[in-house]
Amino acid sequence: MCYGHISGKSKPSSEDDEEWYSIDARIKSWFYSTCDPGLLQIISSDDCTSKDLWDKLEEFFRNNKMSKMLQLQDQFCNTKKGANSITEFCHTLKNLADHLKDVDSQINEIELVMQILRQLPMPTAFQQ
Structure with a gap:
C-alpha cells in the first residue's frame, strides 16, 4: 500500500x-x-x-555520493594513528571503510590491514 x-x-x-x-x-x-x-x-x-x-x-x-566518496577516501588514506590506541585507530579505519562501502567504494580487507600496518611504528630492529 x-x-x-x-x-x-x-x-x-x-x-x-x-x-x-x-x-x-x-x-x-x-x-x-x-x-x-x-x-x-x-x-x-x-x-x-x-x-x-x-x-x-x-x-x-x-x-552527493561522489564528493562524499572522495572525502572518505582522502580521510581513509590520511588518517594517522597519532596518540590514539591501536584499538581506536583500527575502529576509525574500519568505520571509514564501512562508510566508503555505503557510497559504493569498497575497501577490501587487505587494503584495510595494509593501511593499519603503514601507520604502526616500525620496530627498532628493522630501522637502519
Missing part, C-alpha cells in the same frame, strides 16, 4: 480522495520524524507528496 505512494504508482482518484491523502500524510510524517531537520529543509515543500520527498531525497544523496 505505501510502496505505491513512494513509487508514484498510487495516485489520488480525485482532489477529495481522503484515504489517499491520509496515507500519504502518514508516510510524510515518517519522513519528518526520521530525517535530519536540515535535510528536510532542503527536500521538502508545502505541497509535496511522499513521492516528491522520496525523489528529492534520492537526488540529494546521488548528487
